[in-house]
Amino acid sequence: MKKLLITLFILLPALWASAQENGTNPDQATGLRADGKIYVVLAVAITILLGLIIYVIRLDRKISKLEKGQ
Incomplete structure (x- = not known):
């Protein structure tokens, strides 16, 4: 039950955000x-x-190498 409530708590704001209509023509490019x-x-x-993914992978390899050495 707790997992279901957490899932709903996380998913409901996403549903509310996607339910809003922009009201403009999608063919018209605006902003950036x-x-x-x-x-x-x-x-x-x-x-x-x-860059972050590569950093985490390299850090994991270094930590694994240190753990095997001890």
Whole structure:
């Protein structure tokens, strides 16, 4: 029961957020998409995420190597 409540607590805000309608024509690009800057934002976000993933993998390998050595 506790897992179900936690799951609902996490999923309900996502459902409420997706239920909102923008009310604009989806063919009209606005904001960052109109200027083409969204691709820059996306590239920076992907670069940061890849860097973090590589860092965690390298750190895990170093820790595993230290654990085997002792």
